[in-house]
Amino acid sequence: MNRLEELLKQADPKGPAPVERWNPPYCGDIGLAILRDGQWHYQGSAIARLAMVKLFARVLRRDEDGRYYLVTPVEKVDVAVADAPxxxxxxxxxxxxxxxxxxxxxxxxxxxxxxxxxxxxxxxxxxxxxxxxxxxxxxxxxxxxxxxxxxxxxxxxxxxxxxxxxxxxxxxxxxxx
Structure with a gap:
């Protein structure tokens, strides 16, 4: 079995967070951004911990208005995305x-x-x-x-x-x- 097939089988069976079902209040822009090279930033500083980036990626959503947000059951904050998340x-x-x-x-x-x-x-x-x-x-x-x-x-x-x-x-x- 190849490496990516193995990773696919090891994926979390629950899948990503159900962010499409959550409708929390909008809490504003806290300075999160994803650059063209995929680097995540918080208030201008790179987020170096991959585990933190993966956690944020699990709760990332793009709404019908084209804007990106981190969404939890209780809050929604902006994420500026330069190209693709x-x-x-x-x-x-x-x-x-x-x-x-x-x-x-x-x-x-x-x-x-x-x-x-x-x-x-x-x-x-x-x-x-x-x-x-x-x-x-x-x-x-x-x-x-x-x-x-x-x-x-x-x-x-x-x-x-x-x-x-x-x-x-x-x-x-x-x-x-």
């Missing part, structure tokens, strides 16, 4: 073509199997080329890091409609043209 930092491909399955690990150790429930989307217009994002949970995504973008491109095949793209979990994700 998470980074996809490791990828594992199994199989090929339509039978291919991609497994990703984020910088906060969420393991996500790409497919219809966790799709890839591509944004164009970045000076370095297109940027892929992976749906993690709720309205939260992980930016696929540049080294993994090259790995994704290597996995690209022609789909049914002639477009070049990536298969995972029975879903086809066309690359931007």
């Amino acid at each position: 998470f980074l996809a930092v490791e990828m594992q491909a199994e199989g090929a073509g339509r039978g291919q399955s991609l497994l990703f690990r984020t910088n906060v150790d969420d393991v996500v199997r790409c497919g219809a429930d966790h799709p890839l989307r591509f944004v164009t217009g970045d000076p370095q080329g297109f940027k892929p994002y992976l749906h993690v949970r709720g309205r939260l995504e992980a930016l696929v890091t540049r080294p993994l973008v090259y790995d994704l491109v290597e996995l690209a095949v022609e789909g049914d409609n002639g477009a070049l793209g990536i298969w995972s979990g029975g879903a086809f994700f066309p690359l931007p043209t």
